[in-house]
Amino acid sequence: MQPTGDFHVHTNFCPHGSLDKMESYVKEAIENNLQYLSFTEHAPLPRNFIDPTPASDSAMKWEDVEDYIKEGNRLKEKYRDQISILIGFEVDFIEGYHQDTEEFLNQYGDQIDDAILSVHMLKAPDNTYVCIDYSTEEFERIISLFGSIEFVYETYYQTVKSAIKHDLGKHKPTRIGHLTLIEKFANLYPTNKTFDSEIDEILKLIKEKGYMLDLNTAGLYKTHCKSIYPNQSVIKKANQLSIPFVTGSDSHEAKTIARGFDQLPTDIMLSVPSKIYKS
Ligand SMILES: [Zn+2]
Numbered sequence: 001m002q003p004t005g006d007f008h009v010h011t012n013f014c015p016h017g018s019l020d021k022m023e024s025y026v027k028e029a030i031e032n033n034l035q036y037l038s039f040t041e042h043a044p045l046p047r048n049f050i051d052p053t054p055a056s057d058s059a060m061k062w063e064d065v066e067d068y069i070k071e072g073n074r075l076k077e078k079y080r081d082q083i084s085i086l087i088g089f090e091v092d093f094i095e096g097y098h099q100d101t102e103e104f105l106n107q108y109g110d111q112i113d114d115a116i117l118s119v120h121m122l123k124a125p126d127n128t129y130v131c132i133d134y135s136t137e138e139f140e141r142i143i144s145l146f147g148s149i150e151f152v153y154e155t156y157y158q159t160v161k162s163a164i165k166h167d168l169g170k171h172k173p174t175r176i177g178h179l180t181l182i183e184k185f186a187n188l189y190p191t192n193k194t195f196d197s198e199i200d201e202i203l204k205l206i207k208e209k210g211y212m213l214d215l216n217t218a219g220l221y222k223t224h225c226k227s228i229y230p231n232q233s234v235i236k237k238a239n240q241l242s243i244p245f246v247t248g249s250d251s252h253e254a255k256t257i258a259r260g261f262d263q264l265p266t267d268i269m270l271s272v273p274s275k276i277y278k279s
């Protein structure tokens with residue numbers, strides 16, 4: 001029997017999400033008969049890192065962290081007979097800022113049950129930073145900044161590799177978020193090459209480290225993507241390596257909890273976040 005859970009969920013603490021209260025996500029998860037719900041809010045960005053998105057809305061605020069954890073713990077207790085609630089973060093890996101990320105994890109690692117390590121930010125050739133999944137306009141600007149779309153993809157996969165390799169201390173997340181997020185606008189901006197060798201290398205590293213993959217349905221609902229992250233060919237390769245997958249909707253509103261889970265492949269190994277076993 002495969003575990004049923006939505007392990008990638010945002011909240012009203014996310015500035016680019018909805019105002020839906022955390023409790024409404026819990027109720028929706030219970031209605032969907034899920035065994036688990038994991039809140040993985042975007043961890044605050046390093047204090048001296050300037051959010052490169054036009055709206056500066058990529059992550060939760062530092063001053064909200066305590067309230068977020070507190071509310072998660074309240075709900076965990078209140079609904080304990082109906083669902084297992086986890087509280088955690090989606091942590092950004094940003095080239096050049098891993099020290100700050102490690103400090104954040106050291107500060108809050110003991111208080112959380114789960115975490116995802118994701119790459120949304122890339123360092124551009126002119127040493128500025130960009131956010132790859134913000135908008136089509138922004139993505140177009142990124143392509144011209146890098147000189148070619150292929151170089152954007154290469155840099156993305158290099159950064160993912162770096163995220164997997166880097167030591168981020170004992171609370172480093174062991175699950176890699178939406179591995180093919182770089183394909184969010186792929187139908188609009190196709191590439192002239194495939195990135196098989198990069199992907200193969202990344203999956204090999206994930207296997208070696210004993211990490212898991214976020215199996216993320218959000219891409220299915222993106223106009224220019226229409227695919228699960230990672231895409232089907234990567235899922236197949238990861239499955240051949242017996243890399244475990246952890247399901248997530250990446251919901252930014254309550255009503256999309258577990259959305260698209262009926263379209264997930266059925267012949268793969270689903271797992272639960274590693275910390276669950278420790279408690
Ligand atoms: Zn988000």
Ligand SMILES: [Zn+2]
Nearest residue numbers: 090118177178
């Ligand atoms: Zn993400």
